[in-house]
Amino acid sequence: MGREETLALLEAGQVPERYLRNAGTIGAAGQARLLAARVAVVGAGGLGGTVIELLARMGVGYLRIIDGDAFAAHNLNRQLLATETNLGAGKAAAAAARVACINTDVAVDAVPCMLDAGNAVALLTGMDVIVDALDTIGDRQLLARAARQLAIPLVHGAIAGFTGQVATLLPGDPGLERIYHPAAGPARGIETVLGNPAATPAIAAALQAQEVMKLLTGVGEPLSRKLLYFDTEYNIFETLTL
Amino acid sequence: MQIEVRLYATLRQAAPDAPAGVLTVAASAGATVADLLALVNVDPAAVRLLMVNGIAADLGRVLRDGDRLGVFPPLGGG
Numbered sequence: 352m353g354r355e356e357t358l359a360l361l362e363a364g365q366v367p368e369r370y371l372r373n374a375g376t377i378g379a380a381g382q383a384r385l386l387a388a389r390v391a392v393v394g395a396g397g398l399g400g401t402v403i404e405l406l407a408r409m410g411v412g413y414l415r416i417i418d419g420d421a422f423a424a425h426n427l428n429r430q431l432l433a434t435e436t437n438l439g440a441g442k443a444a445a446a447a448a449r450v451a452c453i454n455t456d457v458a459v460d461a462v463p464c465m466l467d468a469g470n471a472v473a474l475l476t477g478m479d480v481i482v483d484a485l486d487t488i489g490d491r492q493l494l495a496r497a498a499r500q501l502a503i504p505l506v507h508g509a510i511a512g513f514t515g516q517v518a519t520l521l522p523g524d525p526g527l528e529r530i531y532h533p534a535a536g537p538a539r540g541i542e543t544v545l546g547n548p549a550a551t552p553a554i555a556a557a558l559q560a561q562e563v564m565k566l567l568t569g570v571g572e573p574l575s576r577k578l579l580y581f582d583t584e585y586n587i588f589e590t591l592t593l
Numbered sequence: 594m595q596i597e598v599r600l601y602a603t604l605r606q607a608a609p610d611a612p613a614g615v616l617t618v619a620a621s622a623g624a625t626v627a628d629l630l631a632l633v634n635v636d637p638a639a640v641r642l643l644m645v646n647g648i649a650a651d652l653g654r655v656l657r658d659g660d661r662l663g664v665f666p667p668l669g670g671g
Contacts, residue, residue, distance in 0.1 A: 394671055396671050484671055486670055488667060509668040509671065510670045511666075511668045512602055512603075514602045515668065525649075529649050530641070530642055531641045531667055532641050532651070537667070539669050540641075540667035540668045540669030540670065541602055541668065542668065542669055546670075547670045552671065580601075580665065589663075591644050591648070592649065593649050
């Protein structure tokens with residue numbers, strides 16, 4: 352069954368079996384909104400791999416996956432898309448191949464290049480939501496500027512060690528300058544000391560995917576003007592006000 | 594006045610005896626967030642995010658008795 356056929360069924364109020372376990376939460380109308388949506392995932396590493404997996408399973412109809420990197424052995428500890436057989440291969444193409452195995456309702460545009468000041472606006476124009484799954488503070492700031500310029504919601508996530516944070520920046524919300532103050536500080540955080548163990552990006556990515564789902568369906572309350580911060584070393588989950 | 598200071602992640606190293614990085618600090622009336630960081634030996638350059646009672650604040654914020662100060666190092670990984 353293709354996406355158009357799936358959408359026709361949903362418009363008639365019928366939920367295909369593959370989406371039955373979504374229906375109680377978002378309904379046929381919410382599923383149709385997901386299938387009609389366009390989401391950019393910037394970064395297909397520890398955060399992005401899991402975000403892509405979850406959005407594809409939820410049935411987000413179009414994913415633009417932007418990452419110019421290739422898999423290395425130090426990705427294997429946490430990056431869902433990294434395997435012993437694809438080391439050296441491009442992350443964006445690996446993500447597209449994974450989505451094709453999961454859900455043929457989802458169209459993927461794999462973009463094998465790094466986001467930069469010259470291409471950001473062109474690559475992100477027309478998206479309904481952008482996911483920040485990058486791995487440096489400097490790149491996140493560049494992405495946030497582009498999202499703000501385009502007035503597209505941005506779902507931010509970042510991790511280090513046992514800790515992670517997720518925030519949804521709607522157009523007009525305070526931006527990353529609240530989270531990373533001063534803006535001109537170092538481009539990397541404490542992940543340079545603590546590293547990124549397996550479960551931490553999975554937790555943050557799951558929260559990011561849930562934010563995308565809420566934004567696209569209108570169900571629930573997004574983390575707008577809030578920062579959800581977790582420090583699982585001491586079982587801390589806090590929702591802070593930006 | 595008494596301020597509850599909560600240190601997260603790597604910043605807990607500044608208070609190795611404080612369970613889970615939570616400590617109560619005695620400070621003079623009128624003390625700012627920057628003053629409290631000095632009292633707990635945290636370098637402001639290691640901090641990018643500060644919260645007072647769960648709301649974003651800056652180094653110059655004047656604290657009140659009973660305030661809860663959260664001190665967060667930057668996370669950038671993915």
